[in-house]
Amino acid sequence: MQSTLEREFKILVPKEEHRKTIAKVFDEGTIHTLHGLADNKYFEQLEFIVSTGKEAHVFRARGSANQYRAVKVYKTRTSDFKHMMDYIRGDNRFKTLKHERYSIVKTWTRKEFKNLELANQAKVKAPLPLTFKNNVLVMEFIGEKGIAAPTLKEKPAQEPENAFETVLKAMADLLYKSKLIHADLSEYNILNQNEEMILIDMGQSVLTSHPRAKDFFERDIKNITHYFQRQGVQTSMEEAKKTIKQFK
Ligand SMILES: Nc1ncnc2c1ncn2[C@@H]1O[C@H](COP(=O)(O)OP(=O)(O)O)[C@@H](O)[C@H]1O
Ligand SMILES: [Mg+2]
Incomplete structure (x- = not known):
């Protein structure tokens, strides 16, 4: 049986x-x-x-x-x-x-x-x-x-400048509206669905009150800025942080 x-x-x-x-x-x-x-x-x-x-x-x-x-x-x-x-x-x-x-x-x-x-x-x-x-x-x-949308790693954005700004806006919204830091943000955890940037994989994401929230935020900025620099975007971590602040 x-x-x-x-x-x-x-x-x-x-x-x-x-x-x-x-x-x-x-x-x-x-x-x-x-x-x-x-x-x-x-x-x-x-x-x-x-x-x-x-x-x-x-x-x-x-x-x-x-x-x-x-x-x-x-x-x-x-x-x-x-x-x-x-x-x-x-x-x-x-x-x-x-x-x-x-x-x-x-x-x-x-x-x-x-x-x-x-x-x-x-x-x-x-x-x-x-x-x-x-x-x-x-x-x-x-x-x-x-068919699952490809990751940004698999399918880079056609317009990397726009995509970069969209991702920074998403980080700003997470931060200012929900007090959340993704904490593993990279081209592997963003899906590119018809040029829409969709954030996934949030098990590790923490509230800003987490003692290491700042480190995690810096690391996200670094990963994402370096990725988009490799895609040809002229930018820097400082500029990325400024952009995020402007979305406040
Ligand atoms: N909501 C979803 N819809 C479609 N595919 C998904 C979804 N969530 C995850 N995936 C697929 O599974 C992969 C791994 O998901 P992820 O959440 O990043 O888990 P891991 O912890 O294994 O990195 C993604 O790259 C994507 O291909
Ligand atoms: Mg993942």
Whole structure:
């Protein structure tokens, strides 16, 4: 007889050709979590892995009305928990935290959800977060006809000057409207959807009250300025900071 877990997994991933690959990356708890989310209609089925990173897998999922969702599943065993703690500790939204791997990953997932909410509240272009549970975050799928938008790294902007200013405006809105620092901003965490700059990957983002917020902000400015300089934009970190201040 089939175990409940196998049954749940088959409902979750009906396509056999994808099931093998996906089975390798999940533990039991994650399958239950995903099944619960599907039960609650946040999506109907997982289709395939869009991206595998150090800390998470991102899947394309299909919702009921045939719309797509992005489902980000944080790894519960191999993530860099020490790194995560550096961005959780000091952020006063997350006080009571057991220093135990699963609760760190759960907090991280909740943190990314909250940060995406803040970004959207500040009208910054970022995926709309739909829900989170344990180590799983469900959000709007950014792409067209089911194909995920490329990162800025993969598809540089046609007009880098404009794109640079747009990214600085997004940083300013995050900062002044939501008191949030992205803290891992680079061409890898910006999607270029038809020349719109969409900020993603906000698990590490911190409030300005975090003791290292200033360092993280400087680093974001540095990464983004250097990237756009390589794209031919005549600028400097000082100028970038000035531009951000002008958006206040
Ligand atoms: N909402 C989304 N819609 C479409 N694709 C996404 C979405 N979120 C992430 N991705 C894809 O997954 C990749 C990794 O996502 P990211 O949040 O940066 O995770 P990581 O922590 O692995 O860097 C992105 O580069 C993008 O290709
Ligand atoms: Mg990323």
